[in-house]
Amino acid sequence: MQTDRRRFVKLSTLAVAAAVLPSTAKASSVAPYQLPALPYAFDALEPHIDTATMEIHHDKHHAAYIKNLNAALASAPALAQVPLDELLKSLPAVPDEALRTTLRNNGGGHWNHDFFWKTLAPAGKSGVPSPDLTAAINAAFGSMEAFKIAFGEAATKRFGSGWAWLVAKDGKLKITSTANQDNPLMKGIVPEVDLGTALLGLDVWEHAYYLHYQNRRPDYIAAWWNVVNWAAVSERFKESS
Numbered sequence: 001m002q003t004d005r006r007r008f009v010k011l012s013t014l015a016v017a018a019a020v021l022p023s024t025a026k027a028s029s030v031a032p033y034q035l036p037a038l039p040y041a042f043d044a045l046e047p048h049i050d051t052a053t054m055e056i057h058h059d060k061h062h063a064a065y066i067k068n069l070n071a072a073l074a075s076a077p078a079l080a081q082v083p084l085d086e087l088l089k090s091l092p093a094v095p096d097e098a099l100r101t102t103l104r105n106n107g108g109g110h111w112n113h114d115f116f117w118k119t120l121a122p123a124g125k126s127g128v129p130s131p132d133l134t135a136a137i138n139a140a141f142g143s144m145e146a147f148k149i150a151f152g153e154a155a156t157k158r159f160g161s162g163w164a165w166l167v168a169k170d171g172k173l174k175i176t177s178t179a180n181q182d183n184p185l186m187k188g189i190v191p192e193v194d195l196g197t198a199l200l201g202l203d204v205w206e207h208a209y210y211l212h213y214q215n216r217r218p219d220y221i222a223a224w225w226n227v228v229n230w231a232a233v234s235e236r237f238k239e240s241s
């Protein structure tokens with residue numbers, strides 16, 4: 001019985017890999033994953049995000065997601081060949097519930113943090129939204145200020161741990177939020193979420209701010225806007241349209 005189940009799981013994961021692999025041109029972002037270096041120094045986001053928080057967040061939290069993800073994929077070699085974003089889009093096709101949950105939490109954790117670091121830049125070096133992105137934000141939310149208020153509300157109201165997102169789908173922008181390490185790639189996993197191309201993501205887990213801001217999540221969110229890498233966000237918007 002156990003052998004049959006193992007064989008079924010193996011065949012099914014291979015089917016998932018076969019289904020998604022042809023659509024992927026590059027094989028670079030596959031397991032085993034390594035912790036990417038931050039694209040700036042740990043203290044580069046001071047005083048908005050403090051050095052100790054960045055060190056622990058990157059070296060401990062992000063590293064743990066990668067360690068757990070690699071451990072899970074070591075027992076699923078077919079899935080280990082699937083690029084991470086494709087894997088996260090295909091989670092409902094992973095038949096083993098425990099494996100699916102581990103990939104959801106730790107694959108999501110790796111993807112979200114890699115995205116988060118690239119979404120940030122030192123204050124003063126973070127650029128401005130492109131004219132096209134500004135126009136899309138104005139069309140969707142009325143103004144940049146109105147957008148920031150709505151995004152901040154989504155981030156503040158996310159109960160417990162999770163993320164706030166700005167996503168683009170079919171040229172339109174939407175604000176959404178997810179619990180834990182879920183994200184807008186996870187089709188069929190988080191049905192209440194607006195799926196699409198993530199442009200901007202804000203980590204509101206307490207580990208992202210508690211050392212410096214304690215329980216003052218709104219203060220963290222307000223400071224965070226100073227270190228948003230608008231050049232990167234604008235480039236993602238350009239690629240999404």
Ligand code: MN3
Nearest residue numbers: 061203205208
């Ligand atoms: Mn985090």
